Amino acid sequence: MKKIVTVLAIESSCDDTGVAVVQKNGETVSVLAELVTSQNIHEATGGVVPEAAAREHEKVISPMIQVVLEKSGIQRENIDAIAVTTCPGLMPSLAVGVQAARALSYVWNKPIVPVHHIEGHVYSALLVENEPKSYQLPAKSWPALAIIISGGHTMFIRMKSHLQYEVIGETRDDAIGEVFDKVARMLGLGYPGGPKISKLAEAGNPNAFHFPRPMEHSHNLDFSYSGLKTAVLYQVCDLGDAIDDQQKSDIAASFQQAICDSVAAKLEYAVAQTEYKTILFAGGVAANTALRTRIAQIAERHATAFHVAPLHLCGDNAVMIGEVGVYAFEAGRIKTWREIDATAKISIEEFSK
Ligand code: KG4
Ligand code: ZN
Numbered sequence: 001m002k003k004i005v006t007v008l009a010i011e012s013s014c015d016d017t018g019v020a021v022v023q024k025n026g027e028t029v030s031v032l033a034e035l036v037t038s039q040n041i042h043e044a045t046g047g048v049v050p051e052a053a054a055r056e057h058e059k060v061i062s063p064m065i066q067v068v069l070e071k072s073g074i075q076r077e078n079i080d081a082i083a084v085t086t087c088p089g090l091m092p093s094l095a096v097g098v099q100a101a102r103a104l105s106y107v108w109n110k111p112i113v114p115v116h117h118i119e120g121h122v123y124s125a126l127l128v129e130n131e132p133k134s135y136q137l138p139a140k141s142w143p144a145l146a147i148i149i150s151g152g153h154t155m156f157i158r159m160k161s162h163l164q165y166e167v168i169g170e171t172r173d174d175a176i177g178e179v180f181d182k183v184a185r186m187l188g189l190g191y192p193g194g195p196k197i198s199k200l201a202e203a204g205n206p207n208a209f210h211f212p213r214p215m216e217h218s219h220n221l222d223f224s225y226s227g228l229k230t231a232v233l234y235q236v237c238d239l240g241d242a243i244d245d246q247q248k249s250d251i252a253a254s255f256q257q258a259i260c261d262s263v264a265a266k267l268e269y270a271v272a273q274t275e276y277k278t279i280l281f282a283g284g285v286a287a288n289t290a291l292r293t294r295i296a297q298i299a300e301r302h303a304t305a306f307h308v309a310p311l312h313l314c315g316d317n318a319v320m321i322g323e324v325g326v327y328a329f330e331a332g333r334i335k336t337w338r339e340i341d342a343t344a345k346i347s348i349e350e351f352s353k
Contacts, residue, residue, distance in 0.1 A: 009322030012097030013089025022322025054092035083325025125280035150283035151177035169221025204253030
């Protein structure tokens with residue numbers, strides 16, 4: 001007989017509040033209901049203010065839980081566990097989701113499955129575009145290489161099986177999403193900058209300016225973006241107030257090209273070291289069309305299966321947390337409300353030990 005696992009999932013690690021109900025029935029993982037509320041109060045400050053973000057999470061989280069549960073059609077007796085992002089992230093934000101999960105766990109007498117935000121992103125790559133379900137990785141899919149690029153992270157993770165992570169490359173300074181946001185600010189665009197830069201880049205010439213491709217030949221999988229950021233800043237300062245719209249587009253396109261080239265060089269290096277059967281790409285920056293296309297081309301050339309997060313699930317959401325939740329519940333990652341806590345910083349490797 002098939003065992004059904006159903007989790008209510010909560011995500012609040014940064015400035016998006018997510019709630020979802022995800023179910024695993026045998027081999028099929030389905031999304032029964034989902035909701036994300038993105039905060040729009042941070043545009044004025046050009047970045048997320050942790051205490052302000054936490055207050056916004058507090059306002060919406062309880063009604064969201066109620067609405068998502070109703071939409072899912074699942075009775076609370078049939079929920080097996082509450083999956084919640086416990087780390088990493090902004091402490092005040094994380095605490096709101098963790099506290100909500102604790103309260104539900106206590107009142108409903110259900111266990112909690114703690115989830116690392118990055119493993120959520122990893123699993124979001126398996127979700128299917130326009131369909132509320134997840135792709136099943138057959139046994140021959142391992143090892144897999146997960147590329148996670150967001151506002152807070154730029155990393156390559158080797159997975160030899162489900163829920164097993166080894167970080168094989170990371171940024172030494174800025175995350176790629178953060179650099180997109182900073183370059184957008186230099187060009188006078190709003191926050192978040194990634195979507196604005198990629199839109200502007202459509203009208204630009206990617207060869208108009210030559211920006212450095214950081215650590216392209218470094219023979220490791222580490223990234224560094226402070227040099228690229230400074231090079232763009234110098235160029236923008238050089239052009240000064242006289243900068244016109246075409247030059248802004250050219251800077252956006254040339255910057256995006258440098259990012260794509262640097263990630264492509266690292267990916268080529270990674271696949272030359274290990275014969276990966278699968279490449280997963282996710283995180284906020286996975287919404288970038290140029291980068292999606294570039295990684296897909298490399299995967300195709302190496303005949304490696306490629307999965308990228310659906311566009312609407314590249315950013316933070318609870319569907320990905322619920323997806324990890326059902327697998328982790330089955331694997332026995334089950335805690336009581338007393339045993340979990342929010343942690344601002346902990347690596348995915350240490351977390352999953
Ligand atoms: O995963 P996410 O929602 O939050 C973090 O955990 O960081 O990622 C947000 C980041 C922001 O830096 C945003 O500028 C970037 O993802 N981003 C993009 C695009 N859409 C969002 N970067 C480049 N191109 C995009 N189309
Ligand atoms: Zn994220």
